[in-house]
Amino acid sequence: MKTVLTLILAGAALAGATAAAARDGCGPGGHRGPYGHCQPNGYHSGPGVIVAPRLVIGGFYPNRGYWNGRRYCERRERWHGGWRYR
Numbered sequence: 001m002k003t004v005l006t007l008i009l010a011g012a013a014l015a016g017a018t019a020a021a022a023r024d025g026c027g028p029g030g031h032r033g034p035y036g037h038c039q040p041n042g043y044h045s046g047p048g049v050i051v052a053p054r055l056v057i058g059g060f061y062p063n064r065g066y067w068n069g070r071r072y073c074e075r076r077e078r079w080h081g082g083w084r085y086r
Contacts, residue, residue, distance in 0.1 A: 058083060 025031075026038035033039040055061075057069045058076070065072040066085055073085035 029041050030038045055067045065074050066076045068085040076083045076085045
């Protein structure tokens, strides 16, 4: 009887430990990437998650063009005291 009870308690302890390990995520030194896969922290510039810079309206981005707030435009020109993107 003690053997059966010991096996049941050991099984419950192992089941709880594996659920906790799965819930912890990628572990120390890792984070979730854009597609849900684990990636190491600090691969490019120190520890932490790398965040892309915000797009600036009217800013020029190489190989893309000018960002007008909705889409990239090939060129811009002065128009009525502001900018017109084409």
